[in-house]
Amino acid sequence: MVVKSRLSRIYYRGKFYAYPMEAGEIINNLGKTESLLCIGSYLRAKLRPHRNPLNLEDWLTAKFGRRLYRTFFKTYTEKVWGRPCGEIASDWAAQRIKGLSLSSAAIASLRLRPRLGSRPSQSKVIKTLIKTFRYPRLGPGMMWEAATDLIRARGGRVVLGARVKAMDYNAESGHWYLQVKQRSADESADGSDGNAQHGPYHQIISTAPLSEVVKAMKVPLPAEARAAAASLGYRDFILVALILRPSVTFPDHWLYIHDPALKVGRIQNFQNWSDDMVDNSGNVCYGMEYFCFKDDALWGQSDVDLIAMAERELIALGLSSAGDVVDGCVVRQPRAYPVYDDTYQKNVGVIRQALSDHCPGLHQVGRNGMHKYNNQDHSMMTAMLAARGILCPNSNLDPWRVNQDAEYIETVELDRRDDVN
Numbered sequence: 323m324v325v326k327s328r329l330s331r332i333y334y335r336g337k338f339y340a341y342p343m344e345a346g347e348i349i350n351n352l353g354k355t356e357s358l359l360c361i362g363s364y365l366r367a368k369l370r371p372h373r374n375p376l377n378l379e380d381w382l383t384a385k386f387g388r389r390l391y392r393t394f395f396k397t398y399t400e401k402v403w404g405r406p407c408g409e410i411a412s413d414w415a416a417q418r419i420k421g422l423s424l425s426s427a428a429i430a431s432l433r434l435r436p437r438l439g440s441r442p443s444q445s446k447v448i449k450t451l452i453k454t455f456r457y458p459r460l461g462p463g464m465m466w467e468a469a470t471d472l473i474r475a476r477g478g479r480v481v482l483g484a485r486v487k488a489m490d491y492n493a494e495s496g497h498w499y500l501q502v503k504q505r506s507a508d509e510s511a512d513g514s515d516g517n518a519q520h521g522p523y524h525q526i527i528s529t530a531p532l533s534e535v536v537k538a539m540k541v542p543l544p545a546e547a548r549a550a551a552a553s554l555g556y557r558d559f560i561l562v563a564l565i566l567r568p569s570v571t572f573p574d575h576w577l578y579i580h581d582p583a584l585k586v587g588r589i590q591n592f593q594n595w596s597d598d599m600v601d602n603s604g605n606v607c608y609g610m611e612y613f614c615f616k617d618d619a620l621w622g623q624s625d626v627d628l629i630a631m632a633e634r635e636l637i638a639l640g641l642s643s644a645g646d647v648v649d650g651c652v653v654r655q656p657r658a659y660p661v662y663d664d665t666y667q668k669n670v671g672v673i674r675q676a677l678s679d680h681c682p683g684l685h686q687v688g689r690n691g692m693h694k695y696n697n698q699d700h701s702m703m704t705a706m707l708a709a710r711g712i713l714c715p716n717s718n719l720d721p722w723r724v725n726q727d728a729e730y731i732e733t734v735e736l737d738r739r740d741d742v743n
């Protein structure tokens with residue numbers, strides 16, 4: 323693990339804003355008039371609060387005021403989700419933004435007046451503002467390589483490149499059987515066409531998307547549950563990795579690109595996560611992140627076109643010069659984000675009920691496995707709770723409660739002495 327100092331900024335209307343935000347910088351960048359207007363709009367929202375905000379726009383406006391919402395939330399959030407904030411369920415904000423956010427940091431700074439360089443007077447600090455973190459030297463995949471080694475060392479079997487196509491439960495024996503397709507016949511254990519049956523199993527812990535699990539389920543399920551699963555939506559994601567000579571560089575891990583004129587939503591600088599994530603040629607690698615749907619033209623664009631677009635946008639941002647880019651590659655990640663629309667909660671409820679009634683021993687965990695905006699910690703915690711629940715059936719552990727409680731992980735207020743240095 324390497325220990326890194328956290329740095330991410332927002333790029334909005336040609337200016338960079340530190341994240342967490344700093345009062346002096348906000349006032350400098352927005353100007354005194356706009357800052358005062360933001361405070362006025364915030365106070366208006368507090369004096370006449372929206373009692374029951376159901377969509378993201380109402381939720382954010384109620385919490386931060388319309389002006390801060392428009393400045394620091396609207397454009398980026400709409401890039402991420404590909405739909406107006408008025409059509410995104412407010413519980414995404416409750417899970418993602420929680421009590422602390424860019425705007426709350428901004429408001430806190432504005433409210434306290436700029437006392438630059440001073441430490442907060444309260445003894446509490448919000449955990450998302452932690453200044454340093456530990457990061458695996460070659461990225462998070464190292465954790466799963468280490469986990470695989472441990473499982474194999476203890477006699478467990480790890481099968482990679484295998485897709486579960488069908489799941490069946492034999493009620494008489496109480497066993498599950500899985501139809502699995504190996505990515506290529508070469509990789510299949512038996513050298514056949516790659517189709518194999520795995521099982522019998524008493525328990526299954528699944529991170530496969532809820533919609534996919536219901537589709538693969540051979541156990542009869544109510545038609546309502548099948549319809550609910552087919553209605554779940556996902557946001558897809560393209561990462562264009564540009565390898566370039568760093569004629570201009572930036573120290574951030576992530577830059578959030580709010581500018582609506584550019585398609586890129588976020589830029590990662592891999593070297594800033596860990597020096598070992600680039601070679602020693604002197605070149606750097608930036609991950610240009612694009613959010614889209616698989617039906618969008620963007621998804622179908624050739625890699626060459628996507629790399630050219632990413633290069634143009636990087637130059638437009640002033641983060642590279644013509645001729646800097648030496649190579650690039652594209653990673654398309656379908657179903658990167660579970661969509662929170664008006665109906666998702668009802669649909670997930672219907673599916674959960676059907677799986678609980680008809681599929682004993684099946685435990686859905688993780689992000690798409692629960693159709694829940696879980697981060698990596700949440701996802702691992704759901705899996706750990708499911709495993710503990712299997713080992714101790716009376717323990718009453720409920721993975722569905724992870725990331726539901728506003729106090730969970732991200733917003734928990736910690737005593738500064740305990741956690742932050």
Ligand SMILES: Cc1cc2nc3c(=O)[nH]c(=O)nc-3n(C[C@H](O)[C@H](O)[C@H](O)COP(=O)(O)OP(=O)(O)OC[C@H]3O[C@@H](n4cnc5c(N)ncnc54)[C@H](O)[C@@H]3O)c2cc1C
Binds near residue numbers: 658687698
């Ligand atoms: C762009 C992006 C950035 C992110 N950044 C962060 C971050 O900085 N910090 C953070 O904490 N979280 C981050 N996350 C979230 C984090 O990646 C997820 O919370 C976490 O990976 C979810 O873990 P999971 O096991 O549920 O799902 P995944 O990691 O997606 O794993 C699911 C696995 O199940 C497999 N699978 C699916 N269907 C089948 C099937 N039918 N048969 C066999 N296998 C199947 C998939 O191939 C995959 O390997 C980010 C997510 C995205 C998309």
